[in-house]
Amino acid sequence: MVASDVKTNQHSMAHALPLDQLIAELGTDVVQGLADNQAASRLENGGSNELAEQSPVPAWKKFLAQFRELVIWILIAAAIISGALDRRTSARVPFGSVLGVIEHNGTLPDSSEFRPVKAVDLSQTGIAFSTTRWPSSDWVVVMLGEQDNPRYATARVVGCLSKSADPYEKRFEVRCEFEQWLTSMK
Structure with a gap:
């Protein structure tokens, strides 16, 4: 567990705490708010209020991740058994069909996730953030x-x-x- 996880866990239930307890834990004043030096200190210690950027998962890892599922292993076993029991053409159709289902199962989630992820990436790069400083008073x-x-x-x-x-x-x-x-x- 890293330090940022501890900070996240510490404040993840802040909305459920009684107000007096929350004020005491945060060390703030409801009427005056944070002083400028307190806000600067918290920004330095805790970082800015933004989500950490995650590196994208490669497509090959997404494809191999499907093999963690028991159902996929059952399908592979069924395909192998189907192919081994009968060498006739009629037996090869289910074998190929099952392998096609496995391949389709590995690529379909990746293709359906691609567009939304790409849209989020474009929206983040296309937005310029600007802020206005409001004194703590x-x-x-x-x-x-x-x-x-x-x-x-x-x-x-x-x-x-x-x-x-x-x-x-x-x-x-x-x-x-x-x-x-x-x-x-x-």
């Missing part, structure tokens, strides 16, 4: 509507204000002073 606006799915958000809502006193009619929004800055950037 600024706030960020996160608006959640009824149909919004915050599953992909990298923020955790710590508190919210309600526009309505009726619990069945509550509409929540996280209010921030950062809203004026966002409108000025448009």
Whole structure:
């Protein structure tokens, strides 16, 4: 296990921790956020928030990986037995058919994976990433509507204000002073 695996395991269940425990473990302040030096230190120690690039698996390894399956070995045994029992032409058809199925099974997954992988590679090389630095004292606006799915958000809502006193009619929004800055950037 490498150091990055330990870091990943340490924070993989952060969403399930009680808020007080999470704040204590991360050593942060809910109101002030991270100071600039804390953010720089965490960036230096933990690295940037991006996925590590993996080297592609060669096609020959993908083809040979199919031979780890028991079903493939059963098919090979059936082909050999079929070919050995009867040397007539009718017996060679199942032998060749089984070998064709094995070959097809090895190449089909690779060809079906090729297009999506190629599309992801092209999208990563064609996108230029740019960022805007926000001082740690600024706030960020996160608006959640009824149909919004915050599953992909990298923020955790710590508190919210309600526009309505009726619990069945509550509409929540996280209010921030950062809203004026966002409108000025448009």
